[in-house]
Amino acid sequence: MSTSLLVHGYEVVIGFETHAQLSTQSKIFSRASTAFGAEPNTQACAVDMALPGTLPVMNKGAVERAIELGLALGSHIAERSVFARKNYFYPDLPKGYQISQFEIPVVQGGAVSFFLGDDKKTVRLVRAHLEEDAGKSLHEDSSLGASIGNGRGFSGIDLNRAGTPLLEIVTEPDMRSSVEAVAYAKELHKIVTWIGICDGNMQEGSFRCDANVSVRKPGALLGTRREIKNLNSFKFMQQAIDYEVRWQIEQIEDGHAIQQATVLFNPDTGETRAMRTKEDAADYRYFPDPDLPPLVISREWVERVRSEMAELPRVMAERFVTQYGLPEYDATTLTQSKAMAAYFEETAKACGQAKLASNWIMGELSRRMNADDLSIEQAPVNAAQLAKLIERITDNTISNNAAKQVFDTLWNDNKVTVGDNMTDVAQAASVIDSIIEAKGLKQMNDTGALEAIIDEVLAANPKNVEEFRAGNAKALNGLVGPIMKASKGKANPAQVNDLLKKKLS
Numbered sequence: 001m002s003t004s005l006l007v008h009g010y011e012v013v014i015g016f017e018t019h020a021q022l023s024t025q026s027k028i029f030s031r032a033s034t035a036f037g038a039e040p041n042t043q044a045c046a047v048d049m050a051l052p053g054t055l056p057v058m059n060k061g062a063v064e065r066a067i068e069l070g071l072a073l074g075s076h077i078a079e080r081s082v083f084a085r086k087n088y089f090y091p092d093l094p095k096g097y098q099i100s101q102f103e104i105p106v107v108q109g110g111a112v113s114f115f116l117g118d119d120k121k122t123v124r125l126v127r128a129h130l131e132e133d134a135g136k137s138l139h140e141d142s143s144l145g146a147s148i149g150n151g152r153g154f155s156g157i158d159l160n161r162a163g164t165p166l167l168e169i170v171t172e173p174d175m176r177s178s179v180e181a182v183a184y185a186k187e188l189h190k191i192v193t194w195i196g197i198c199d200g201n202m203q204e205g206s207f208r209c210d211a212n213v214s215v216r217k218p219g220a221l222l223g224t225r226r227e228i229k230n231l232n233s234f235k236f237m238q239q240a241i242d243y244e245v246r247w248q249i250e251q252i253e254d255g256h257a258i259q260q261a262t263v264l265f266n267p268d269t270g271e272t273r274a275m276r277t278k279e280d281a282a283d284y285r286y287f288p289d290p291d292l293p294p295l296v297i298s299r300e301w302v303e304r305v306r307s308e309m310a311e312l313p314r315v316m317a318e319r320f321v322t323q324y325g326l327p328e329y330d331a332t333t334l335t336q337s338k339a340m341a342a343y344f345e346e347t348a349k350a351c352g353q354a355k356l357a358s359n360w361i362m363g364e365l366s367r368r369m370n371a372d373d374l375s376i377e378q379a380p381v382n383a384a385q386l387a388k389l390i391e392r393i394t395d396n397t398i399s400n401n402a403a404k405q406v407f408d409t410l411w412n413d414n415k416v417t418v419g420d421n422m423t424d425v426a427q428a429a430s431v432i433d434s435i436i437e438a439k440g441l442k443q444m445n446d447t448g449a450l451e452a453i454i455d456e457v458l459a460a461n462p463k464n465v466e467e468f469r470a471g472n473a474k475a476l477n478g479l480v481g482p483i484m485k486a487s488k489g490k491a492n493p494a495q496v497n498d499l500l501k502k503k504l505s
Contacts, residue, residue: 005177007215007245007246007249010216010245011215011217011218012176012177012178012214012215013176013215013216014173014175014181014212015170015171015174015175015211015225016170016181016184016185016209016211016212017169017171018188018207018209019133019166019207019208020166020167020206020207021133021198021207022062022065022166022167022197023065023197023198024059024065025061027059027165028058028059028099028163028164028166029058029132029163029292030047030048030056030057032044032047032163036201036204040156040158040160041158041160044135044159044162044163047163048132048159048162049094049162055291056099056289056291056292058292058295062130063106063295063297065198066106066107066128066130066167068196068197068309069128069191070107070110070128071302071305071306071309072309072312073110073125073128074110075109075110075128076109077297077302078105078106078107079296079297079298079299080295081105081106081129081297082101082292083100083101083130083288083289084099084100084101084102084103084288085097085100085286085288085289086098086099086100086131086284086286087284087285087286088284091137091157092136092157092158092159092162093162099131099289100132101129101130101131102129102286105127108126108127109124109125109126110125110128111123111124112171112184114183115329115333116180118329120328121184122174123172123174123184124171124174125172126170126171127170128169129167129168129170130165130167131166131167132164132166133161133162133165134161134162135159136160136161137155137156137158138157139155140155161205167197167198171184173212173214173222173225178237178238178241178242178245179238181211181241182234182237185209185234185237186234190336191312194313194337195309202232202234205232207232208231209230209231209232210227211227211228211231211240211241211244212225212227213227213248214248214258223248224257224259224260226244226260226263226274227261228263229262229275233267236265239267239270240265240272243270244272247272259277261275261276261277262275262276263275310338313335317332318331324354326355326358330358330362333362334361339375339377340361343376344357346383346384347383347386347387347390348387350384350388350425351386351390351394353390353394356394357386357390360390364404365379365381379411381407381411382428384427385431385432387428388429388432389407389410389432392406392433392436396443396492396495397436398436398441398443399441399443399492405439406439406441409435409439410431410435441490443490443491443492450487450491450496453483453486453487453491454499455503457479457482457486458479460482461478461482464478464479465504469504476501479500480493480497480500483496
């Protein structure tokens with residue numbers, strides 16, 4: 001459970017229902033294509049619309065993707081689960097019901113863990129069940145209606161999405177702020193894309209979140225929730241939850257009761273508005289689908305899927321802690337994507353300095369990627385180059401500040417992109433060393449020359465010398481600056497401090 005945060009004396013309670021579109025090429029109960037962007041109603045077959053004489057057939061690939069999610073989240077995978085018909089009316093629901101799972105879902109329990117700053121949070125899952133998607137209603141404005149002569153707007157139905165396979169992932173109401181909710185959604189998004197069961201494209205509707213939001217006084221029973229539907233942006237997700245929390249608190253403070261409802265968020269106004277009063281499970285009149293037998297999953301099938309899965313992000317993070325000695329926070333951050341994890345490992349293995357590699361990737365590299373809106377695959381500094389740069393710091397060829405200048409030059413020159421010569425260590429060394437030489441950044445390693453500079457600075461600053469010998473340790477800083485200036489920044493700061501202390505003691 002998450003730690004409570006109070007908003008104007010109220011505790012916020014949030015649960016999530018996420019619809020992840022599975023990455024199969026065909027629909028969950030038919031062979032119709034799931035490709036995005038086709039002309040309306042060109043990918044809806046007779047099975048998707050339940051026309052007389054048709055029968056649904058379970059897509060094995062969809063089941064395997066559900067198994068993968070269960071394994072990734074530490075869930076129980078039911079050996080026997082059943083499909084039900086969920087009855088309700090939408091204009092874009094061609095059957096008049098949706099095939100889903102109700103009493104026995106395929107994935108049960110599990111958890112998603114993530115960091116908020118240095119704090120580790122865990123959100124428990126209730127279930128993840130297989131179901132089919134509905135179609136899509138398209139609403140055109142009145143100007144379009146006028147162009148075809150009716151003077152009004154009109155609506156159309158596109159059934160291409162009908163029957164697309166979904167996993168609905170349902171959490172316990174464990175989140176206590178919009179920030180925590182967004183962090184959960186981002187972590188779940190990372191997991192489903194990492195294991196390849198969903199492309200995660202939120203603009204195309206492949207990853208859609210519904211947030212159940214309520215407020216209560218600390219220690220009170222759960223308040224009445226309102227469900228914010230179809231949040232397809234992390235930014236809008238946070239805005240919608242924050243608005244809904246403020247609205248509910250204002251309603252309660254004004255003496256109004258919260259009515260359970262489904263609401264939509266309008267990003268243009270930043271407000272939520274009620275779409276309909278919320279139905280409960282009984283309103284859907286669930287009953288077992290007579291056309292689909294129970295879904296039976298053997299332990300052998302589960303173990304085969306497990307053996308074929310790539311290393312999971314949480315497993316990789318644990319390995320980074322044990323193999324490279326990284327803090328848990330670093331390991332979790334570096335496994336936000338496969339590309340970043342691969343970049344880190346390439347760098348760490350090449351330079352032998354895992355913590356320094358982590359610091360540079362999480363610091364300077366990430367800062368520059370964010371500023372230039374680049375992914376790590378697009379970063380102009382590749383892993384071999386960063387590894388060589390770190391080597392030049394650790395062998396005292398350059399200082400850390402000089403290394404940042406070399407990094408800037410590499411980045412701005414855009415000589416080699418990630419993916420090109422990723423393991424060409426000789427070329428990376430040549431590029432790094434040529435920049436160091438051209439900019440004159442090599443540190444002074446001549447102890448005799450450095451001692452001569454130190455002696456001159458000590459003679460010119462007797463007051464600092466006297467204060468240091470009198471016990472004022474900060475006076476040493478007043479000597480280091482002039483020495484670094486006299487050496488044109490080429491002196492090794494650690495070596496300067498050592499020599500200074502020896503001469504002054």
